[in-house]
Amino acid sequence: MVVLLRYSYTTLITFSAKVSDHAFALRCVPMQTPAQRLIWQHLTVLPACPVASSVDAFGSVVSTGFLGRRHSLFAYEAAGLVETTDQPVTDAPFPFYSHPSPLTMPSPEMSSIANSLGSPADDPALWTERLMAAVASRLSYSPGATSVDTTAAQALELGQGVCQDFAHVSVAIARLAGLPARYACGFMEGEGASHAWVEVFINGRWLPIDPTNQRPAVNSYIKLAHGRDFDDCSISRGVFRGQASQAVSVSVDVWKANQADADSCH
Numbered sequence: 001m002v003v004l005l006r007y008s009y010t011t012l013i014t015f016s017a018k019v020s021d022h023a024f025a026l027r028c029v030p031m032q033t034p035a036q037r038l039i040w041q042h043l044t045v046l047p048a049c050p051v052a053s054s055v056d057a058f059g060s061v062v063s064t065g066f067l068g069r070r071h072s073l074f075a076y077e078a079a080g081l082v083e084t085t086d087q088p089v090t091d092a093p094f095p096f097y098s099h100p101s102p103l104t105m106p107s108p109e110m111s112s113i114a115n116s117l118g119s120p121a122d123d124p125a126l127w128t129e130r131l132m133a134a135v136a137s138r139l140s141y142s143p144g145a146t147s148v149d150t151t152a153a154q155a156l157e158l159g160q161g162v163c164q165d166f167a168h169v170s171v172a173i174a175r176l177a178g179l180p181a182r183y184a185c186g187f188m189e190g191e192g193a194s195h196a197w198v199e200v201f202i203n204g205r206w207l208p209i210d211p212t213n214q215r216p217a218v219n220s221y222i223k224l225a226h227g228r229d230f231d232d233c234s235i236s237r238g239v240f241r242g243q244a245s246q247a248v249s250v251s252v253d254v255w256k257a258n259q260a261d262a263d264s265c266h
Helices: 108-116 124-138 152-158 163-176 259-263
Strands: 003-026 036-046 051-055 061-067 071-084 181-188 190-192 195-202 205-210 221-227 236-241 246-256
Touching: 071 221, 108 124, 108 152, 108 163, 124 163, 124 195, 124 205, 152 163, 163 181, 163 195, 181 205, 181 246, 195 221
Parallel strands: none
Antiparallel strands: 003 061, 003 071, 003 236, 003 246, 036 071, 051 061, 181 195, 181 221, 190 246, 195 205
16 A cells, blocks of 8 residues: 655754754654655754755664854754555664664563563564563553653663653564564654654564554654664754753644645656
8 A cells, every 4th residue: 555644843942041063963854665755855954054964874864964153942844745655675684683772671571571472483463463562561651751761671660651662672572582673763644743663574574563552553654764772763963062951842743645745746
């Protein structure tokens, strides 16, 4: 099935005092994969400055820039049109997707969960369903209970978290089961904020699953980045000169488009 998705992603960062020498790196341009085609995109940064584009080691598009002058706010808006399909993604997994990363170090409880799920080779789809159900039974969705630095083991012990934590725990368990797994982030259809999910490599292809919502992460999802864990996929990172706190506001809107939207881009 082919689905056209329009997206608009806006972030506003307000500083409590003026800052300068602000270097930033953004991952807000959708990846090009066999299952996802970027038809058009536009990125606006305020205050305006030159923005360079490159691809990182994981295949994610990184937009970088530098604001030397003093400023008290920083905003960017990413918008575009993406075509998603059911085409299998079969790129060979890097070896590090089979080993723990800083935010996905295993714990005895994770090992117990992995052992309880049976063999993924028998029925990959059923195994991923069991994985999502097992994680959902041990974590409750609780915004603010964790931070971007929370590890999978800490979230599991706490029994609470957000999509990042559901993804980290799922990635860690899949790797314990002998499967390469990677953390993915981006947008899903609807309004809200960015989202995180998991891709597990089984029988020669990556199976995308959303453990937070317990469903396959296909068609209504737009992938921006993937990596070993959140640290490889942060949508926005920056450093600046100055003593200031930050207030961040994020808005995401993803909706189904039609062929006329795609034709108007040619």
